[in-house]
Amino acid sequence: MFNFIRVWLLAKVFSRKERVVVLQKALLVSCIVLSLTCFFSKMLVDSYYLENRPRQVRPAEGRVHPKFIKVSYGATVYLTKRENLLSDLLIPSFVAIFVIGYILNARWKHFEPYKESR
Numbered sequence: 218m219f220n221f222i223r224v225w226l227l228a229k230v231f232s233r234k235e236r237v238v239v240l241q242k243a244l245l246v247s248c249i250v251l252s253l254t255c256f257f258s259k260m261l262v263d264s265y266y267l268e269n270r271p272r273q274v275r276p277a278e279g280r281v282h283p284k285f286i287k288v289s290y291g292a293t294v295y296l297t298k299r300e301n302l303l304s305d306l307l308i309p310s311f312v313a314i315f316v317i318g319y320i321l322n323a324r325w326k327h328f329e330p331y332k333e334s335r
Contacts, residue, residue, distance in 0.1 A: 241325050248318030255311035262304055263288045270294040 231239065267286045272294060274281055280295040284304060296304065322328050 238327070241321075242327050245318055245322055245325070245327060248314050248321070252311050252315040252318065255307050255314065259304070259307035259311070260288065262307065266294050266296065266300065266304065267292060270296060270300075 263286045266284070267288055271280055272292065274283075274295050279297045282296045282298060282301040283293050284296050284301055285291065285293050
């Protein structure tokens with residue numbers, strides 16, 4: 218019930234154009250937050266793997282994928298297929314989401330350096 222009232226009030230207070238601008242800005246901020254989350258998650262996941270994953274192959278556990286972790290001093294650890302996929306996809310996700318946000322901001326011109334002067 219509360220959400221319905223909040224949405225109704227927002228619909229009455231803002232014009233259609235203002236609502237679109239608010240949604241666009243929310244999407245841009247979400248892209249920034251999500252891309253930074255991917256970046257810092259990569260650092261944390263690699264640190265975790267460096268401390269908690271074996272340095273030798275363990276086929277019984279499925280840890281047969283070598284991964285050189287560069288965090289701190291660097292070492293080769295052996296991961297499962299899913300762990301390796303997670304580690305490999307975080308940086309490309311960071312870059313893709315950041316580029317999407319940058320392109321959308323270039324199109325909508327809400328934040329610097331594209332912000333329109335009034």
